[in-house]
Amino acid sequence: MSQFIIQTQRLGLRNWIESDIAPFVSMCQDPEVMRHFPGVVSEAEATTYVRDYQDHLEQHGFTYFAVEELSSGEFIGFVGIKHQTYESPFTPCVDIGWRLKRSAWGKGYATEAAKECLEFAFGPAKLKEVYAMCANTNAASEAVMKKIGMEKAGSFVHPAIEANSPLNPCLAYRIVR
Numbered sequence: 001m002s003q004f005i006i007q008t009q010r011l012g013l014r015n016w017i018e019s020d021i022a023p024f025v026s027m028c029q030d031p032e033v034m035r036h037f038p039g040v041v042s043e044a045e046a047t048t049y050v051r052d053y054q055d056h057l058e059q060h061g062f063t064y065f066a067v068e069e070l071s072s073g074e075f076i077g078f079v080g081i082k083h084q085t086y087e088s089p090f091t092p093c094v095d096i097g098w099r100l101k102r103s104a105w106g107k108g109y110a111t112e113a114a115k116e117c118l119e120f121a122f123g124p125a126k127l128k129e130v131y132a133m134c135a136n137t138n139a140a141s142e143a144v145m146k147k148i149g150m151e152k153a154g155s156f157v158h159p160a161i162e163a164n165s166p167l168n169p170c171l172a173y174r175i176v177r
């Protein structure tokens with residue numbers, strides 16, 4: 001049986017395994033990857049995220065999935081859907097999110113994986129709508145949202161980001177089944 005929950009032409013999306021943690025920590029400590037976040041995160045914090053993603057999969061049947069490049073078998077980051085409960089005009093909701101290591105950028109990978117995640121969201125997961133959020137500075141992420149058919153729903157000050165940070169206001173995009 002395939003280890004992948006979702007498979008695209010070039011990518012496999014699966015549960016997280018212990019060997020993903022080291023490359024995930026490296027990604028989360030790359031300032032370029034974390035440019036549109038408040039900062040890089042510690043090894044302990046990144047590991048906590050992985051545990052949270054694993055728990056979320058067990059509870060809900062979906063998560064921010066670990067993404068493997070099929071041609072190399074390498075872990076390249078995450079793409080997936082996840083419940084969000086922080087305070088904003090658009091939450092609680094399920095959002096779609098993505099973070100890839102720098103060497104995987106610019107190949108259409110985020111778009112390819114995200115399209116299949118939306119199929120999963122509106123198919124097996126039976127969701128009615130999915131949101132996506134990003135800092136207003138994050139043009140690459142916003143481009144992915146548009147390319148997968150999402151439309152701008154509005155903007156908001158993210159409670160986890162300082163109100164006067166250039167990352168705020170954050171943008172919210174939405175797609176309905």
Ligand SMILES: CC(C)(COP(=O)(O)OP(=O)(O)OC[C@H]1O[C@@H](n2cnc3c(N)ncnc32)[C@H](O)[C@@H]1OP(=O)(O)O)[C@@H](O)C(=O)NCCC(=O)NCCS
Nearest residue numbers: 033098099100105106107108109110111134139140141143
């Ligand atoms: C956002 C991210 C996942 C995109 O991954 P990717 O696989 O390179 O994305 P894709 O190749 O599928 O699509 C990216 C699109 O953005 C465009 N793009 C990239 N950088 C851009 C920029 N600075 N300004 C405008 N558009 C940009 C690309 O041209 C591409 O569009 P195109 O195919 O029409 O040319 C990746 O850049 C990343 O991991 N960034 C760091 C983490 C992050 O910010 N995550 C999102 C948090 S909300």
